[in-house]
Amino acid sequence: MRHGGGISVRLRRGLAVALLTIVLAGIGAAVGLPLLRERSQQRLEQRAEREVTATAQLARARVLADPAAGEPTLRQAADAVDGVEVLTVDSGGPRSEPTVRLVLRVRVSKTAASVFGWQRADSAACFALAVPPDADPAALERLSCPD
Template identity: 75%
Template structure:
């Protein structure tokens, strides 16, 4: 070609219609990243859902204990009350069902023993849809007429 001639009129030379190496490498990296992301989503979602369900169940369990403590507080607020009044005090707490009420002790140290069941149902919306957790526990509380508080006892629930 003569000196000073322009090369712009000559089309670029293509080598067999092949894709440039840098483009092939970029596509391979993009495909690999997409495959890894898909595997991560498929493997990770069930784990995240399970973890979310566990947290909900733990919250329900904590609420069962808190509800039992509230029932205990109401029972101990009137230690000299009769059995029916104590039953009403316990059942006034949402989620509490009194199973048995019986008078314990005699003479100078009368006491009433209540066994009650606490049920809590928790639901929440999450990215996985609605999740639900149910928790149930039974407790016994002895209420001494002399205002001497007894510990709240957790029991296995009857069938």
């Protein structure tokens, strides 16, 4: 026969397990959420970096659509692409084959909604493009941007 009217052993064990579960979930959230937020930010920055390269490729395609055009036309073609700024245009090649060299700065800003609120990533890169007067393909050369 039992006396005392206390909490049963089964109920005490259940409460202890529930309390332990709540504490572990709190610790997991405190450690895990910042890691997930950082990973989400890294993905957004990677997407911004890929878009910088894609925008530079688009500017390259627009410039190479008419490679025999003069410097002002090539500058306008590159400037027409959103996010592209033409830093310099130089036609310092030999007279027999006047190659125009453009230096472009490409800037992209990305924002995204996530569980953690709005996240933003800004990316910028500079590229050099030598445009020969014929239809030969021209590669983009990545440069360090001037300040």
